Amino acid sequence: AIQPKAIDAGAFNMAGADWPEDIDFVAAAMSHYGFGQMITVVNDAMAPLRAGSPDCIGVSVVCGTGVAVGARGPDGRTWHSGFWQLTQGAGELGQKTLHAVYLAELGIQPPTTLTARVLEFYNQPNVETLLYQRTRRNRTPLPDVRHLTRALLDEAGQGDGVARQIVQAHGAILGDYALVAARQVGFTNIPFTLVLAGGVFRHPERLLIDSLLTHVTSAAPAVRMVQNQLEPVVGALMLAFDAAGAPVDEKVRTRLLSTLPPPAFFMT
Numbered sequence: 001a002i003q004p005k006a007i008d009a010g011a012f013n014m015a016g017a018d019w020p021e022d023i024d025f026v027a028a029a030m031s032h033y034g035f036g037q038m039i040t041v042v043n044d045a046m047a048p049l050r051a052g053s054p055d056c057i058g059v060s061v062v063c064g065t066g067v068a069v070g071a072r073g074p075d076g077r078t079w080h081s082g083f084w085q086l087t088q089g090a091g092e093l094g095q096k097t098l099h100a101v102y103l104a105e106l107g108i109q110p111p112t113t114l115t116a117r118v119l120e121f122y123n124q125p126n127v128e129t130l131l132y133q134r135t136r137r138n139r140t141p142l143p144d145v146r147h148l149t150r151a152l153l154d155e156a157g158q159g160d161g162v163a164r165q166i167v168q169a170h171g172a173i174l175g176d177y178a179l180v181a182a183r184q185v186g187f188t189n190i191p192f193t194l195v196l197a198g199g200v201f202r203h204p205e206r207l208l209i210d211s212l213l214t215h216v217t218s219a220a221p222a223v224r225m226v227q228n229q230l231e232p233v234v235g236a237l238m239l240a241f242d243a244a245g246a247p248v249d250e251k252v253r254t255r256l257l258s259t260l261p262p263p264a265f266f267m268t
Helices: 020-032 046-052 090-106 114-122 127-135 145-157 161-184 207-219 232-244 250-258
Strands: 009-014 038-043 058-063 067-072 078-080 193-197 224-227
Touching: 009 020, 009 046, 009 232, 020 038, 038 046, 038 067, 038 232, 046 058, 046 067, 046 193, 046 232, 058 161, 067 161, 078 161, 090 114, 090 127, 090 145, 090 161, 114 127, 114 145, 145 161, 145 207, 161 207, 193 207, 207 224, 232 250
Parallel strands: 009 038, 058 193, 193 224
Antiparallel strands: 058 067, 067 078
């Protein structure tokens, strides 16, 4: 077994590492358990930036169940959205999908093909029954609403107007956060790398990405987008290499990628 004193550096990309005291708390715990002589703790927006931008300079937008936005500027300044992040990921997109179906049923919003997809997903005969099953007393748990995001993106790709409106509006708001992050670290009128990561961005329908990118390039035309397919743990490992003074060259990257666990290992 590897002894704690043999671990030069450990890096941890943590949801909930939002304020300085959060980072201090996690760092103290990791040090206590011997997870590195040098401990690096970052907000969960930052390791994807390290994995997607070779110099770890740029802006990251991570969209999974939630959303994390972070940035590191040329002078080393960093920023992450933390509790400023009011717009979320699949959890919020799924809720918007469900609300669109309810409003369409009431005639407040236009009919949408999302209705059939949502009823199929929950195995319910009609919208009122679905609403009842989700809100009745002594209800049994139903599948998490975040899993509706796939149906939302599918239907947006098929041209459903309601679905497209939801996705485009969401992408624009994520673009706003990316621009805020860029300004916070000094990217005003300076080209920067925009790293997109997370499961929602991996859906084959690109409307969400296109909307985000269109919004960002309207203010920062020279932005360079990178769609990072690597898991955040890859970036965390690279940060540990950085702390230990070990260069992450092509040989290291190749070995790292060839020894990653299969994708199913990271499913939560």
